[in-house]
Each structure stands twice: as C-alpha cells, then as structure tokens.
Amino acid sequence: xxxxxxxxxxxxxxxxxxxxxxxRIPEVKAVFGFTASELGLALFVISLGTMIAFLAGSFVTxxxxxxxxxxxxxxxxxxxxxxxxxxxxxxxxxxxxLAAGISIGxxxxxxxxxxxxxxxxxxRRLMSKAHGFWSLGSLLGAGVGTGxxxxxxxxxxxxxxxxxxxxxxxxxxxxxxxxxxxxxLDDGPPFKLPNRGLILLCIMPIGIMLIEGAFIDWxxxxxxxxxxxxxxxxxxxxSAFALVMTVTxxxxxxxxERFGSLxxxxxxxxxxxxxxxxFSLSQSVPVAFLGAxxxxxxxxxxxxxxxxxxxKRPGDSEDNVAAMSLxxxxxxxxxxxxIGFLADAIGLRWALAxxxxxxxxxxxxxxxxxxxx
Numbered sequence: 001x002x003x004x005x006x007x008x009x010x011x012x013x014x015x016x017x018x019x020x021x022x023x024r025i026p027e028v029k030a031v032f033g034f035t036a037s038e039l040g041l042a043l044f045v046i047s048l049g050t051m052i053a054f055l056a057g058s059f060v061t062x063x064x065x066x067x068x069x070x071x072x073x074x075x076x077x078x079x080x081x082x083x084x085x086x087x088x089x090x091x092x093x094x095x096x097x098l099a100a101g102i103s104i105g106x107x108x109x110x111x112x113x114x115x116x117x118x119x120x121x122x123x124r125r126l127m128s129k130a131h132g133f134w135s136l137g138s139l140l141g142a143g144v145g146t147g148x149x150x151x152x153x154x155x156x157x158x159x160x161x162x163x164x165x166x167x168x169x170x171x172x173x174x175x176x177x178x179x180x181x182x183x184x185l186d187d188g189p190p191f192k193l194p195n196r197g198l199i200l201l202c203i204m205p206i207g208i209m210l211i212e213g214a215f216i217d218w219x220x221x222x223x224x225x226x227x228x229x230x231x232x233x234x235x236x237x238x239s240a241f242a243l244v245m246t247v248t249x250x251x252x253x254x255x256x257e258r259f260g261s262l263x264x265x266x267x268x269x270x271x272x273x274x275x276x277x278x279f280s281l282s283q284s285v286p287v288a289f290l291g292a293x294x295x296x297x298x299x300x301x302x303x304x305x306x307x308x309x310x311x312k313r314p315g316d317s318e319d320n321v322a323a324m325s326l327x328x329x330x331x332x333x334x335x336x337x338x339i340g341f342l343a344d345a346i347g348l349r350w351a352l353a354x355x356x357x358x359x360x361x362x363x364x365x366x367x368x369x370x371x372x373x
Contacts, residue, residue: 049101
C-alpha cells in the first residue's frame, strides 16, 4: 500500500527518540541535581508544549499540510531532546523542553491524521499497526539507550550521535510520505477546544494514557529507587512493557475486526488496571516485570482504538484528532510531572498506586464506543 510504510516510519522514529530518553532520565536527574519535584517540573514544560500544540495543531497542520508538518516537526523533536545535556542548567533547559513538547504534539496530529486518511483510501484498518511501529520504535530506542547507559557513555555523546542521525532520517521519512488533500482553513480561531460530541470519547483513554506516561518516565526511577536494581533490570522491565505493546498493536487491527471495539476496550482496561496495581505494589523485579507485561497489554490498543473512532466522527479529521490528542496525549505527558510532585509528598510507590482507580475510567466510559458500532 503506497504511503503506508513511510507514514508508519514517522511513528517509529518519533518513539525511537522517546525510547532513547527514558533509560537516561535518572542520569539527567543526577547531572542537573534535580529533586523529584524539580524533575517533574521540567517534564511539565514538555507537557505544556504538547497542550499548546494540540490547541493550535489543527490550524497549523491544515496550513502546512500533513506531509510538511511531519517533515518539519519530527526532526525538531529529536534535536530538542538531543540538546538537553548541552544545557548549562535546568533553567536554560526550559525553552528546549517547550520546543520538544510543541514538536511532538504537532507530529502526533500530523501522523495520526495521515493514517486515518490512508485508512479511508485503502478501506482497511491501519491505526493499530501504525501505533505498533510507534511501540517498536520505543522498544528499539530503549534498547539503544540502555546499551549506552550500561556502557557508561555520556549523555552528550549518546544523544549527539544517535538523535542527530535520527533527525536526518526523520527528514527523509517525512519527504517520502504521500501528499494528502488539505482540509480548508475555517474562519474560527487557530486555538480550538473539542466539540461536545467528542468529550466523553476524549476522556475515556485518560487513565490508560496516564499509565503509559508513568511507565515511560518513572518506571526507570521506580526500579532503581524502590527495587534497588541496576541498568539491566531498568532496561529489561521497560523493554518488556514496550515489547508486549508492540506485538499487541501489530495484531490489534485483526483483534478489533474479530471482537469489536467495545470488547477489546473493556479487556484492555482490566489488563491495564491490574498491571499498574501489580507494578506499583511490587517488592521484587520479577513481580514488577509481570506488572509491566500486563500494563503493556492493556495500554497497547486503547489509544489507537479511540483515535480511529474520533477521526471518523463528524467534522474535519484534523480537528477531531487534535481534540483526542489534547485529552489523551496531554494525560500521557502530564502524568510524569504530576507523579514527580506526588512522589516527593507520599513516595514514588504510592504516587504510582494512585493510577489504579484513575485507570478505571476506561471501563466506566467504554460504552461510548457503542455510538461507533
């Protein structure tokens, strides 16, 4: 299918950058002398950037077109993360983190809308597979990042070599994407809030996305701090989370065709809730590993499932994707700083345990998918 692989590569490369970042977060914390709250504040700047992107992203992607938006913003995401260890202090890091948040947010809107357009062109489900490539990128990135951490390679050398090269590949991948018809710019303001018909659908994945965000940015520190484990265990546990997500997402479109969105959503919600409970309350690496597996299984299909449902509801797909991203991906990005502040107050273990009841929103609101049956 022409255009599917280059667009899927955009997903993979975006996540590859994230995967390289995750195993090095404890080192970033140590190098800059951050407390958990200060690290949380730094991560919140990325979240602020994503919120700005999701509010203005529909306007920007319509103005630039999906192909150009991905070609421009995905490399900025890689270069922003690459620049972090070169900053002289935490304050100087702020603009770089804001740029990272804006660029990943814009890329999210561009690539998810592009996959929805390709689903329409081909008449096939593609969203879960595309997010499978995202998970594969995260897994590959985590492997590379863990390798550099275990070899004690400095952050500056690691990020400059790997993320600098990744940015170049991102430009090539963006230029290889197919052209899409541009949606018309309307007369409304560039910053948009979701329409009422999408609100419940947008709220539904928040708990699930909080779990994914927590695993990405805090699982490494949890394993190091609470379980007293080293870089190999840190990398292995996150890799297990990412691996089960990858495998499940690549089979997700088939599962959705066979069992339907509602049943898959409910099973996913149960698995994610059980997984984060097991992980946050674990006292050993094997139990944490098992919790990571269940969490990855539960998180895997949920976001692509609701993203696809949102894109196909009435209205411009750019507007609907931006609305879904505003809620779901912002939850994904806001979890890390929120957990940082809570960790200083009640401890990291109990901060993660608070996600157990929040994740149940996926089950409570899953009936919203009946509208798309």
